[in-house]
Amino acid sequence: MTTKTTVEIKISGEAIQAQRGETILHALWAAGMAERVKAGCDGGVCGACTVTLRYSDGRAAGTELACMKSVEDGMEVFPCAVEEDAAVAPVVNPQLPALQAAFPTLDRCTKCGSCTAACPMSIPVMDSVLRMQAGELAAVAEDFTTCIHCGLCRFVCEDKVKPHNMGLWVRRSLGMSRNFVAAKTQDAAEQEWQYLLADDRELRLQRARHFRQSGGIAP
């Protein structure tokens, strides 16, 4: 008996043929449907390609990265469209009033918890929004250290609060508030990258924390 080399999947209800073993993202590209899903790294890092799935056998399904998930026969794919938003410029030495001015959506949060439940990186998103409202921005920067900017917290938020956009703004604002950035040489910057890109997750977080607090790498 020969195994079929193609499977049928549906993209928002529209059936396409895909090669067994290829990723959802590659199947969309091969079918000429690249515009249906956003993509960045094609390597599971940037979070741009988030989709929600449904399986034909009723298995529980949730959100996946289209560039990491292989197609399966009968799978239904629903791209998560996060609307475009103009970037908000960071500011030096950010305080709560600057955050409120940049993101008037901050005070809309109704504490429903959907953003925290949706986050694939287990970030306490709602708690962090409450920390933003309290002006605890250093803690917010800490919360969003592992954010991949998939946009799911924003996608599920009925009140359009935009948690990850605010988290990124806080991190950028605090980052540009250190004057060591301008004075850095190329070699020193490269050395810092290597230090921050440690393979072990816990070590990476620990180093990121130390880097943010001290503005440099460990002696």
Ligand code: SF4
């Ligand atoms: S989903 Fe929106 S309203 Fe609900 S807790 Fe998160 S930020 Fe607040």
Ligand code: SF4
């Ligand atoms: S964008 Fe939101 S849901 Fe996605 S990783 Fe960041 S905090 Fe979590």
Ligand code: FES
């Ligand atoms: S394209 Fe970057 S995570 Fe999929």
